[in-house]
Amino acid sequence: MNGSTSFFTSIILLTILFFISRLSLQRLFHLLHRYINNNNMIYVGISILLFPGTIIHELSHAIMAMILQLKIHDIHIFPEWKNGQIKLGSVSYVKKDVFRSILVGVAPLFVG
Numbered sequence: 001m002n003g004s005t006s007f008f009t010s011i012i013l014l015t016i017l018f019f020i021s022r023l024s025l026q027r028l029f030h031l032l033h034r035y036i037n038n039n040n041m042i043y044v045g046i047s048i049l050l051f052p053g054t055i056i057h058e059l060s061h062a063i064m065a066m067i068l069q070l071k072i073h074d075i076h077i078f079p080e081w082k083n084g085q086i087k088l089g090s091v092s093y094v095k096k097d098v099f100r101s102i103l104v105g106v107a108p109l110f111v112g
Contacts, residue, residue, distance in 0.1 A: 001040055014109070043086055047079040050088060054079075058089040065093040068100045077104035 032042045058077050065072050072074065073092040080087045095101050 029107065040081075043079070047086060047088060051077075054089045056111060057108045058091050060107040061091040062093075063103045063111075064107035065091065068103060070094055070096060070100060070104065 028046065029042055029086075032045065033039070036042055048092075055077050058075060062072055062075050071094040073094070074090070076087075076090045078089075093104065
């Protein structure tokens with residue numbers, strides 16, 4: 001495989017993985033909802049289940065931003081409920097250019 005074929009294969013596989021993970025979480029929620037009729041309790045349970053991965057994921061963004069000498073404003077690793085949706089984590093930083101922003105954005109692909 002040459003470089004461009006490998007790149008596009010990776011993009012396709014990552015896209016498939018993204019949709020499979022979303023579908024799996026949705027099915028897990030519906031399965032739990034059969035036994036637990038409290039959405040907030042289900043959200044808390046899923047957030048706890050995903051918490052270790054959230055820490056690794058958000059820290060990979062933050063570490064890449066630090067490596068690229070971008071100032072970090074805020075790191076959130078605890079779940080936040082807004083408008084009926086869970087935001088598991090986030091990193092906000094000073095964006096200097098598109099290239100560095102892309103590197104910070106894709107850092108979890110290499111770390112977690």
